[in-house]
Amino acid sequence: MTVSEFAIKHSLKTLCLPDDREITGGYVGDLLSWVMGRAQSGDAWITIMSNQNILAVATLADVSCIILGEGVTLDEELIKTANDKGINVLASEADTFKLSAMLACEL
Amino acid sequence: MDNNIIRFTYNVDGTDFTSAGQASVMLKKNLRQLGISPDTIRRASIAMYEGEINMVIHADGGVAEIEVSEECITIMLKDSGPGIKDINQAMQEGFSTAPDDVRSLGFGAGMGLPNMKRYSDHMEIESELGVGTTITMKINI
Numbered sequence: 001m002t003v004s005e006f007a008i009k010h011s012l013k014t015l016c017l018p019d020d021r022e023i024t025g026g027y028v029g030d031l032l033s034w035v036m037g038r039a040q041s042g043d044a045w046i047t048i049m050s051n052q053n054i055l056a057v058a059t060l061a062d063v064s065c066i067i068l069g070e071g072v073t074l075d076e077e078l079i080k081t082a083n084d085k086g087i088n089v090l091a092s093e094a095d096t097f098k099l100s101a102m103l104a105c106e107l
Numbered sequence: 108m109d110n111n112i113i114r115f116t117y118n119v120d121g122t123d124f125t126s127a128g129q130a131s132v133m134l135k136k137n138l139r140q141l142g143i144s145p146d147t148i149r150r151a152s153i154a155m156y157e158g159e160i161n162m163v164i165h166a167d168g169g170v171a172e173i174e175v176s177e178e179c180i181t182i183m184l185k186d187s188g189p190g191i192k193d194i195n196q197a198m199q200e201g202f203s204t205a206p207d208d209v210r211s212l213g214f215g216a217g218m219g220l221p222n223m224k225r226y227s228d229h230m231e232i233e234s235e236l237g238v239g240t241t242i243t244m245k246i247n248i
């Protein structure tokens with residue numbers, strides 16, 4: 001399933017979608033070194049972190065998208081940066097457990 | 108690629124934590140232009156990012172020197188920071204001296220050096236208290 005298909009099916013908000021691609025797995029975490037050590041290329045990364053550093057981590061770990069849970073969003077400025085860098089970002093009011101469950105259904 | 112060694116040098120600014128990672132993102136771009144495989148690029152750029160972040164958090168910045176040969180990518184990270192007191196301890200998963208403000212951003216999990224070791228094929232740390240730290244990583248192509 002692609003990032004856009006997932007967003008539509010589960011009514012997630014699309015903050016930016018510059019590079020729609022296949023979601024091949026999932027990883028949940030807020031500690032950035034854990035994400036870089038454990039997430040696989042193509043994973044959807046579920047987190048509540050919203051600082052600028054997550055964009056570098058998403059790029060380097062090559063995740064298919066960032067999914068922000070618990071009502072967290074990104075500043076306008078960072079959404080622009082994510083767009084420029086080709087990073088897909090979704091957001092939702094749902095907590096990270098529910099988001100993981102949604103994702104697990106699709107994998 | 109021919110027999111030449113290609114070199115890149117990046118300055119790592121130690122004052123700006125929020126934009127840390129620029130050198131690693133640049134490295135990723137440069138390696139892609141050389142036609143290196145995505146998995147190798149991913150390992151090299153994550154290893155470099157962890158090292159870059161460490162230079163910013165723990166050592167007020169430094170310099171990253173990269174060499175790409177036909178066989179491997181060599182990443183040399185040099186700083187003139189405080190040095191590492193006990194390298195074995197620093198290498199342990201979970202060991203960290205990072206301050207709270209850095210932790211609140213998601214860093215300081217004590218997994219940086221272990222990740223650098225995991226993603227490189229060879230890693231060497233030279234460090235002297237009060238003088239600085241040089242970390243050399245090799246990633247086979």
Ligand SMILES: Nc1ncnc2c1ncn2[C@@H]1O[C@H](COP(=O)(O)OP(=O)(O)O)[C@@H](O)[C@H]1O
Nearest residue numbers: 161165166190197203204215216217218219220
């Ligand atoms: N370049 C460096 N200069 C000085 N100390 C360092 C450097 N890199 C790492 N360290 C020390 O090693 C510890 C472990 O590093 P790391 O595994 O990256 O974890 P973290 O950065 O999350 O603390 C750091 O907390 C710090 O005490």
Ligand SMILES: [Mg+2]
Nearest residue numbers: 157161219220
């Ligand atoms: Mg670190």
